[in-house]
Amino acid sequence: MNNIRQRPIPWDGAARAGTITEAQLAKIKAVDKVKREQRKQVVEGDLDGYRILFLGGPGTTGVLESASKRSDVIQYILVLLSDLLEGVPALVKALFRDPDPYQHLLPLLAHSNNSEDPIPLLTSTVLTTLMANSKDESASTERALPLVLSYLCGLVKNSNDAGLQDIAVMEYSSLLYGKSSRQLFWKQRSETVAPLIEILRKAAGVGGESSASLWSGNTATRSGGFEGISGGVGLQLLYHVLLVLWQLSFEAEDIGNDLDDEYDIVLLYTQLLRLSPKEKTTRLLLSTLYNLLDANPSTLLPTAVLARLPALLQNFSGRHLTDPDLQEDLEKLKEMLEEYQKTKTTFDEYVAEVQSGHLRWSPPHRHQVFWAENARKILEFENGEIPRKLADIMKKPWENDKAVLAIACNDVGCLVKEVPEKRYQLEKLGLKTRIMELMQDSDENVRWESLRALGGWLKYSFEGN
Template sequence: MSLDLPTYLASLQGNIRQRPIPWDGAVRAGTLTEEQLDRIRAVDKVKKDVRKQTVEADLDGYSVLFVGGSGKKSVLELAAKRQDVVQYILVLLNDLLSTSPALSKALLKNGDPYRHFLPLLAHSATLDDPIPLLTSTVLVSLMAGSRDETPATVDKALPLIYSYLSSLTKNSDAGLQDIGVQEYSSLLYGHAPRQQFWNQRSETVAPLIDILKAAAGVGNAEAAASLWSGATNPSRSGFEGSLGGGVGLQLLYHVLLVMWQLSFEGANVGAELDDEYDIILLYTQLLRLSPKEKTTRLLLATLYNLLTTNQNTLLPIAVLARLPSLLQNLQSRQYNDPDLREDLDRLSELLEEYTKTKTTFDEYVAEVNSGHLRWSPPHRNAVFWAENARKILDYENGALIRKLAEIMKKPWENDKAVLAIACNDLGSLVREVPERRGSLEKFGLKTRVMELMSDTDENVRWESLRALGGWLQYSFDTK
């Protein structure tokens, strides 16, 4: 997928191309050989079609020039101490790879094509040194041009490149972030690089999620609480002019593009993507705020990929996030993009079919399994508890009770309502099925309720007192 070259990178490469290199003096100093210089001059500062013909007529020679072979050192080996020459060669090689994809495959025929490039990624830790950035661009062009998925690329080179690009996406400079994100996008051309991208998700995916959270207007600390609040009270209609958190539209689009590419591995990564990053909630909120058709299309396409491959686990979350009602609202809008309209229709049909067969009990199960409680209708509904308390206790051999215990163990400093709701639910269970108090106590729930009576939040204290009151009432009644 071709994207516009980031301004900073284009400017850097342009400046290096214009620098005069004293090539003849470099040959006399042993920085490169006459043969190497002849090949460089044959493709330097010539028209693209001439460059392409020259390279493809001598693929073996240009392969030896850049990666060595047949007992000959590469130009990067010989010029290692001349930073100006190394920079120039890296820019020239990237130009050649862009002009002639055949060169990528020729370079990869070498036994170890990456040995001269990978060390350059760690050439310097300072951003003023352009060599690591130029090297990453060459490596991305090499891999994307060949679409290589051999162990030399996927197991050896990719992890190092992903780590370097991660340092760009974590940078506060939006220009460097965009370079890192666009180079990610070029690399996600197949299953193997996408899987490796996911394997390194603490480096690769997490910073992108941070960018998306900033765009959605939520910080990391209160992300889940803010997202659930947005799902329950979707009052914001969108951004005007710029996105939340200072995220520019171009950067947002490129991040969404990378996540869409990753979503083609939905069957393998979808459930964990939601467990670790609340992706369905986050994308629902971003969809609600999306300022342009091109971002809306990527959001819908990604959601469709994830939901179709994880229907049992993620469709319930989508319903809790109020995605069906949001899609219904979007259906009333006029969109010019036919692919967007198709994705919107397919996603709406998927969720409509799912909701037709689901009961209030199913919704409650989905909410508990999501790991985040909110004041949805069942919690305060006496009829719901009368009809379903025993089913909740028996569900999958106590799975819901174990999940409630897991939820209650957390402090929920940024969303105390979760603890208040959990206490409310425990009190309802005790009142409806008092003879099962012992099974609840085995999970430490009575002890946790007693601890919460001294919580800093007034609502948590009140709900924990009500729950404990029911516990004590039935304890006395049975004596």
């Protein structure tokens, strides 16, 4: 922006060529290259005039529209407008007297396909400043915000330019000023949230395609993905991504379960806590986890235990922490988890594991007493939710973690063994057919467990005849 501010614009020539009018030129010169306080007085003394300068009015064309053929003028005007929106809060309100203050700005987000063109980026800054400083939630902002988010998500996905990624993520943060904008942000999560999760997975040293390595514990325990390591994530970008997701976590009651179902966020944040390089990142991680678990205790507390969060928090207690807010969040989280662990059962742990969508060889799977006591309860829980979830898990190929399929076959076999009269419930879900398919799997353990499961099925079939 500074380069554009310093660039000389031949204003008089632009006026003679009809690019801008004499009246527009007079208004620009009155605030151009003058001290901040003087600029503020000039604009506050003529708010309607400056609104019309940028946006136009009845029978009057705004400067962004009239100068549309001159990229240098448009760039300069956008920087000037951005400075004025930051320095003169009254102008922000004045622009909203226009029926649609975004009308001439939004098209500039798609000004050209040239990635070097600064106009779309400058426009996104103006739009973000306008929305954030006004905290506007009108219908026109609700229509404009998704377009701004779509533009910014393109920058976030550009992993070759960490500077642009960081600018976009900071603009996200500015835009999440209220419930309405956070809901719109979440509604576009495949564009907005998913790329942020990819950045965090990279920081945690996890491949983007699945959380298999996190669940199995096969990740680096030191700063695997952070700055200084090849292909790492810079601390500033990491902090800003965590800030955005912390802001989003204020909607945890509505989105917390989906956030974990779709992105394994509790598990991911537990791993990031292990690696967190600074207190400021640790504080955001703990605060976000607290918001999520506090709003969704019945579903996410079991997941947190499964992710081994309680043991990690105990380790934190031995560290010298200087941030009082961080210490408070740490204590609140520990208390919440300790209280839950006093009352939880192995059944709760098993349900949480299946609901997480990822199985590992935790103790219940191989425990005969567990199945004898809980098989019927598992089949009846929430009208058969657990076998349905097992069926969903088994539909996936799990190329990176074949153990999941082996464990699922084991569990289905145990259910058939303990409650043979309910095997038709499992057959209706396609589980018997899938187990027969897995007898041809490339993985030896999957073939063995599928054979064992089918053996139990056949045994009860023969006995029933």
